[in-house]
Amino acid sequence: MNISFPQLFPITRKLHPENQEAPVHFLQNRVTPTDYFFKRNHFAYPQWTTSLFSLIIYGEVHVPLAVAYRQLLFMQVKTLAVVLECAGNQRAFYAPKTYGEQWTNGAVSFGCWTGVPLRDVLQLCGLTAGAKEVVFEGHDVGKHLPSGKQTAYKRSLSLKQALHPDVLIAWQLNGQPLPFAHGGPLRLIVPHWYAMASVKWLKSIAIISGEFQGPFQTEDYVYYPATDSGQQPFPVTTINVNSVIQWPLDFAELKKGVHIIRGIAWTGQGVVTNVELSFNQGKSWTSATLSGFADKPDGYSWKTWSFSWRAEQTGEYTILSRAHDSHGRQQPQEAFWNRKGYGYNAVNKVRVNIV
Numbered sequence: 001m002n003i004s005f006p007q008l009f010p011i012t013r014k015l016h017p018e019n020q021e022a023p024v025h026f027l028q029n030r031v032t033p034t035d036y037f038f039k040r041n042h043f044a045y046p047q048w049t050t051s052l053f054s055l056i057i058y059g060e061v062h063v064p065l066a067v068a069y070r071q072l073l074f075m076q077v078k079t080l081a082v083v084l085e086c087a088g089n090q091r092a093f094y095a096p097k098t099y100g101e102q103w104t105n106g107a108v109s110f111g112c113w114t115g116v117p118l119r120d121v122l123q124l125c126g127l128t129a130g131a132k133e134v135v136f137e138g139h140d141v142g143k144h145l146p147s148g149k150q151t152a153y154k155r156s157l158s159l160k161q162a163l164h165p166d167v168l169i170a171w172q173l174n175g176q177p178l179p180f181a182h183g184g185p186l187r188l189i190v191p192h193w194y195a196m197a198s199v200k201w202l203k204s205i206a207i208i209s210g211e212f213q214g215p216f217q218t219e220d221y222v223y224y225p226a227t228d229s230g231q232q233p234f235p236v237t238t239i240n241v242n243s244v245i246q247w248p249l250d251f252a253e254l255k256k257g258v259h260i261i262r263g264i265a266w267t268g269q270g271v272v273t274n275v276e277l278s279f280n281q282g283k284s285w286t287s288a289t290l291s292g293f294a295d296k297p298d299g300y301s302w303k304t305w306s307f308s309w310r311a312e313q314t315g316e317y318t319i320l321s322r323a324h325d326s327h328g329r330q331q332p333q334e335a336f337w338n339r340k341g342y343g344y345n346a347v348n349k350v351r352v353n354i355v
């Protein structure tokens with residue numbers, strides 16, 4: 001008998017299509033082990049065929065290309081440690097609640113991605129003067145709801161965003177071939193952006209002269225701040241500065257004495273510069289210790305942090321964590337409410353009882 005207990009599992013939010021949270025409170029690794037990496041799918045998995053191994057690039061280019069997987073392997077590769085966070089992460093914490101997957105803290109993971117800069121691949125084709133946006137199409141197809149449109153999963157980036165040297169066409173995760181569930185053989189990785197931009201199972205790249213209007217661009221992944229109208233919409237782009245208290249767990253009972261509070265923090269603009277904790281509902285804050293992962297070349301990492309807390313008195317405590325980034329942003333006390341529940345990043349909170 002193989003005795004390896006206890007066992008850690010991802011948390012299922014939906015089975016068809018497969019949507020799972022990472023067990024984020026229990027992961028202490030530098031990067032998220034692939035088996036625990038969160039999964040977010042809009043449609044059923046695409047068919048597993050050889051067509052997954054080639055990529056078509058067309059549109060506003062001088063030379064349209066069909067690029068084979070094995071050709072990419074011969075190009076100059078790049079490895080980046082990048083946080084992927086679903087725009088709907090922590091949606092379950094909104095009040096009033098919003099529709100969609102009720103993610104708690106685990107629709108976020110941190111992986112080491114290897115691939116080639118998209119820019120280098122586009123250079124092979126040569127862009128025309130009319131090139132304005134780059135549209136990425138996945139092999140997965142289905143009915144977009146609520147619009148009812150039959151479509152592949154597609155997203156676009158502006159030319160400027162697409163030509164950023166750290167936008168990758170990736171085929172490895174954590175040093176292994178990119179698993180099919182995470183978009184293998186080939187997926188896009190757009191560092192700092194919410195993960196809807198990182199299109200899985202890349203099928204084609206279209207360079208267009210206009211503005212892409214697909215439903216995952218113009219209906220979903222749009223902030224709608226008004227409760228009862230579609231007014232003042234604006235697109236979901238980069239990740240908001242955020243943190244999670246990994247330990248203690250919410251509503252834990254602990255003994256009097258010293259406890260090491262620990263967690264993670266990440267951002268989609270610059271890097272995390274500070275994480276603070278509050279034990280009095282945000283009246284005062286005290287800095288946690290950030291673990292020293294080098295910021296270069298890992299500017300897209302999450303940081304781990306810890307704080308040694310002496311719990312002297314019995315009773316109930318609320319612990320808040322608040323991250324700051326190098327763009328001067330900090331987590332707000334209340335998240336910005338929007339109808340589809342994207343971008344939640346209020347201070348993270350656990351309640352503990354000292355007994």
Ligand SMILES: Nc1nc2c(c(=O)[nH]1)N[C@H]1C(S)=C(S)[C@@H](COP(=O)(O)O)O[C@H]1N2
Nearest residue numbers: 038039040041042086138153182195199200
């Ligand atoms: N082709 C395709 N790409 C996709 C998606 C999808 O449904 N189809 N989901 C996006 C969303 S919303 C997220 S959060 C990430 C999830 O990536 P993961 O499943 O590898 O964690 O993939 C993105 N890329």
Ligand SMILES: [Mo]
Nearest residue numbers: 040086087196
């Ligand atoms: Mo997502």
